[in-house]
Amino acid sequence: MATEFVINGLKATIEGKEILKGINLSMKGGEIHAIMGPNGTGKSTLASALMGHPKYEVTDGTVTLDGEDLLEMEVDERARAGLFLAMQYPSEIAGVTNSDFLRSAINARRGEGNEISLIKFIRQMESKMKALDMNEEFAHRYLNEGFSGGEKKRNEILQMMMIDPKIVVLDEIDSGLDIDALKIVANGVNEMRSEDRGFLIITHYQRLLNYVKPDFVHVMMQGRIVKSGGPELAERLEAEGYDWVKEELGITDETVGQE
Amino acid sequence: MSTEIVLPVDREAVAALSNSKNEPAWLAELRLQALETAVQLDNPKPEKTKIDRWNLDAYGTASTNAKVAQFSELPEAVQEVLRSSEDSEVANVLVQVDSNVIYTQLAEELKQQGVIFTDLETAAREHEELVKPHLMQAMKADEHRVAALHAALWNGGVFLYVPRNVEVSIPLQALFYQKDSAARFAPHVLIVADTNSRVHYVDTYISSETTEASVHNGVVEVFVKPGAKVTYASIHHMSKETVDLSYRRAVVEQDGGIEWIVGEMHNGNTISDTTSILKGNGSTSDAKVICVGNGEQKLNLTTRAIHFGKSSDSQMITRAVMREQASSIINGITKIEKGATKANGEQTERVLMLSPKARGDANPILLIDEDDVTAGHAASAGQVNQEQVFYMMSRGISREDAENLIIRGFLAPVVSEIPNEQLQAMLKSYIERKLGQ
Ligand SMILES: Nc1ncnc2c1ncn2[C@@H]1O[C@H](COP(=O)(O)OP(=O)(O)OP(=O)(O)O)[C@@H](O)[C@H]1O
Numbered sequence: 001m002a003t004e005f006v007i008n009g010l011k012a013t014i015e016g017k018e019i020l021k022g023i024n025l026s027m028k029g030g031e032i033h034a035i036m037g038p039n040g041t042g043k044s045t046l047a048s049a050l051m052g053h054p055k056y057e058v059t060d061g062t063v064t065l066d067g068e069d070l071l072e073m074e075v076d077e078r079a080r081a082g083l084f085l086a087m088q089y090p091s092e093i094a095g096v097t098n099s100d101f102l103r104s105a106i107n108a109r110r111g112e113g114n115e116i117s118l119i120k121f122i123r124q125m126e127s128k129m130k131a132l133d134m135n136e137e138f139a140h141r142y143l144n145e146g147f148s149g150g151e152k153k154r155n156e157i158l159q160m161m162m163i164d165p166k167i168v169v170l171d172e173i174d175s176g177l178d179i180d181a182l183k184i185v186a187n188g189v190n191e192m193r194s195e196d197r198g199f200l201i202i203t204h205y206q207r208l209l210n211y212v213k214p215d216f217v218h219v220m221m222q223g224r225i226v227k228s229g230g231p232e233l234a235e236r237l238e239a240e241g242y243d244w245v246k247e248e249l250g251i252t253d254e255t256v257g258q259e
Numbered sequence: 260m261s262t263e264i265v266l267p268v269d270r271e272a273v274a275a276l277s278n279s280k281n282e283p284a285w286l287a288e289l290r291l292q293a294l295e296t297a298v299q300l301d302n303p304k305p306e307k308t309k310i311d312r313w314n315l316d317a318y319g320t321a322s323t324n325a326k327v328a329q330f331s332e333l334p335e336a337v338q339e340v341l342r343s344s345e346d347s348e349v350a351n352v353l354v355q356v357d358s359n360v361i362y363t364q365l366a367e368e369l370k371q372q373g374v375i376f377t378d379l380e381t382a383a384r385e386h387e388e389l390v391k392p393h394l395m396q397a398m399k400a401d402e403h404r405v406a407a408l409h410a411a412l413w414n415g416g417v418f419l420y421v422p423r424n425v426e427v428s429i430p431l432q433a434l435f436y437q438k439d440s441a442a443r444f445a446p447h448v449l450i451v452a453d454t455n456s457r458v459h460y461v462d463t464y465i466s467s468e469t470t471e472a473s474v475h476n477g478v479v480e481v482f483v484k485p486g487a488k489v490t491y492a493s494i495h496h497m498s499k500e501t502v503d504l505s506y507r508r509a510v511v512e513q514d515g516g517i518e519w520i521v522g523e524m525h526n527g528n529t530i531s532d533t534t535s536i537l538k539g540n541g542s543t544s545d546a547k548v549i550c551v552g553n554g555e556q557k558l559n560l561t562t563r564a565i566h567f568g569k570s571s572d573s574q575m576i577t578r579a580v581m582r583e584q585a586s587s588i589i590n591g592i593t594k595i596e597k598g599a600t601k602a603n604g605e606q607t608e609r610v611l612m613l614s615p616k617a618r619g620d621a622n623p624i625l626l627i628d629e630d631d632v633t634a635g636h637a638a639s640a641g642q643v644n645q646e647q648v649f650y651m652m653s654r655g656i657s658r659e660d661a662e663n664l665i666i667r668g669f670l671a672p673v674v675s676e677i678p679n680e681q682l683q684a685m686l687k688s689y690i691e692r693k694l695g696q
C-alpha cells in the first residue's frame with residue numbers, strides 16, 4: 001500500500017492558548033511538501049503536535065498514517081508506525097553515546113529477539129556517517145552534547161537515514177548549516193526519496209528547496225495553512241517576502257498565540 | 260543528648276586485642292588513647308542529616324578467620340567479585356573477611372621493586388618507620404567519636420607503599436567482606452605513595468545478606484608525596500542493616516595528584532566523606548562519586564577539597580540517583596586557605612529523583628579566604644528531563660527504555676573511569692540491582 005498521511009482539521013493548544021487552528025494537509029509517498037511562513041506562526045507546533053509532544057494538547061481533528069489513527073498513539077508508537085521528526089532544537093543527552101542511542105532506536109522497531117547484529121549496525125552507521133561527511137568520533141560522543149548547531153542537524157539526518165521512516169518531518173533542518181553541509185544534508189534527503197516515503201519540510205529559505213525540489217509549497221500564518229502552490233510559490237516568497245500574501249488575504253498580524 | 264557515656268568496647272578488650280596481635284607498644288598506646296578520647300567526643304554532625312537514630316554502635320566482636328593459601332579456598336562471594344572472566348588467578352590482591360585479612364598475593368616483580376602490599380597489622384609490626392608517621396595523621400582520632408572509635412578498634416586493613424619513582428601499572432586490589440554481621444568490621448587503608456611514584460588501587464566492600472544490625476567503620480588515608488599520582492577507586496555494596504561510615508582522606512604534596520572514584524552502592528544508611536588536603540604547590544585532586552539510593556536509605560555524601568598549596572587544583576563531581584523513599588544530602592565543599600594563590604576549585608553535584616518520595620539535596624559550599632583564586636560550582640536536583648524522554652521516544656524508544664538510558668547515562672561519566680574492567684562490570688551490575696532491574 002502506498003504511504004498516505006492525512007492531517008484533517010488539526011487544532012492544538014499550549015497552556016490553554018490555541019496555536020493550531022485547523023490544519024488540513026494530505027501527503028502521499030513520494031511527495032515532498034514544504035511549509036514556509038514567518039516566525040511564530042505555528043510551524044514547529046505542528047511538527048511537535050504530530051509527534052505527540054506532551055506540552056501540546058490536540059483539541060480537535062485527526063491525523064492518520066496509512067489509515068491508522070496517530071493521535072491515539074504514544075510518541076514511541078508514532079515513531080514505530082513510521083513518523084520521524086528532525087527537530088529544530090534537538091535535545092542533548094549526556095552519558096548516552098550516539099551509537100547506543102541509535103542502536104536502541106533501531107532495535108525498538110525490530111522488536112525483541114530480532115535485534116540488529118552489532119557488526120551490521122556498525123557497518124551501516126559508518127557508511128551513513130561517511131555519506132554525511134561526519135567524523136567517526138561522533139558515533140562515540142554523547143548524544144548531541146556539545147555538538148555545534150550544524151553537527152546536530154547532520155545528526156538528525158543520520159538518525160533519519162538509519163531509522164528509515166515513512167513520513168519525515170524536517171523542522172528547519174537547514175538552519176545553522178554552512179553551504180557545504182546544506183548540500184550534504186540535501187543529498188541525504190534526496191537519497192532517501194522513494195515512492196513510499198513522504199517529506200514535510202519546514203523551512204524559511206529557498207536555498208534548501210533548490211536542492212530538494214518540493215512538489216507542493218504551503219504557507220502558514222495564524223496557525224493555519226493559508227496558501228498552497230507549487231515550487232514557484234517558494235521562489236516568489238524568497239523574492240518578495242510575505243507582505244503580498246498578507247495583503248491578498250487581509251492579514252495584519254500573521255503570528256499566533258500572542259496576547 | 261544523653262549524658263551517659265557508653266562505649267561499645269572497654270579498655271581491657273582493646274588492650275587484650277593489641278596483646279593478642281603482638282602489636283608494638285606505640286600502636287597499643289594509640290588505641291587506648293583514642294578510646295579515652297572517644298569518651299569525650301560527640302558523633303559527627305553531617306550537614307542536614309540526623310544520625311542520632313542510626314545504629315552507630317553495632318560493632319560486634321573481633322573475629323579471627325583462618326588464613327588461606329589458595330585463591331580457590333576463599334569464600335565464593337569473594338571469588339565471584341575477584342575472578343576475572345578469562346583466568347581464575349587474580350594477581351595483586353588482598354582479602355579481608357570480617358575482622359582480619361586472610362589472603363594476600365603480590366606479584367614477585369612488584370616485591371622486587373620494593374612495593375609493600377600487606378595487611379596493616381603486619382605492616383605496623385614490620386614497617387614501623389613507614390606506618391607510624393602516617394597512621395591516623397590525615398584523619399585525626401579526635402575529630403569525632405567515630406574517628407576515635409576507629410583508631411581504637413580498626414582491624415585488618417591494607418598497607419600499600421610504593422617507593423620513590425616506582426610506577427605500578429596494574430591496579431592493586433583489596434576486598435573487604437563482612438561475612439558475619441556479629442563480627443567487628445573496621446578496616447583501615449593506609450597508602451603511602453613516595454616521591455614521583457604512580458599507583459592505582461581499587462577496593463570493594465561487600466557483606467553477606469543479613470537482618471542483623473552492624474557498622475562498617477572505615478578510614479582511608481592516602482599520602483601522596485611530591486610528584487606522585489594515586490588513583491583510588493572504591494565500591495561499597497553492603498547489606499541494608501549495615502551502617503556504612505566511611506572517611507577517606509588524602510594529603511597531597513607538591514605537584515602530587517589524587518584521583519578518587521567512588522561508587523556508593525551501599526544498601527543501608529551511609530556517611531561518606533572524601534577529603535583531599537592539597538598541601539603542596541601545584542597539587543591536584545579529582546573526585547568522582549556516584550550513588551544509587553533505594554528503599555529507605557539515608558545517605559550523606561561529602562566531597563571536600565582544602566587548598567593550602569599555590570596553584571592547587573580540585574575537581575569534584577557527585578551524581579546520585581534516588582528512588583523509592585531514599586534520601587540523600589550531597590555536600591561539596593571547596594575550601595581555599597589564605598595564601599593558596601592561583602588555586603582553582605570546581606565542583607558539580609547532581610541528584611536525579613525517580614519517585615515522588617525520593618529526596619535529594621545538593622549543597623555546594625565555597626569557603627574562600629584568598630582573593631587570587633578561581634572557583635566554580637553547579638548543583639541541581641530534579642527529575643528525569645521530559646524533553647529528553649520525548650526526544651528519545653520520538654525515535655521509537657519506549658518511555659521505560661528512554662528513562663533507563665538517561666539514568667545510566669547520568670551515572671556513566673563515573674562508571675567509565677573505574678580503572679579495571681572487571682570492577683566496572685561489577686559496578687554496573689550493582690547499579691542495575693539498585694535500580695531494581
Ligand atoms: N512551549 C511553549 N510555551 C509557550 N508558548 C509556546 C510554546 N511553544 C510555542 N509557543 C508559542 O506558539 C507560537 C507558535 O510557535 P512555533 O514555535 O510553532 O512557531 P514557528 O512557526 O515554528 O516559528 P519559527 O519560524 O520562529 O520557528 C509562538 O507564539 C510561540 O511563542
Ligand SMILES: [Mg+2]
Binds near residue numbers: 043044045088171
Ligand atoms: Mg519553528
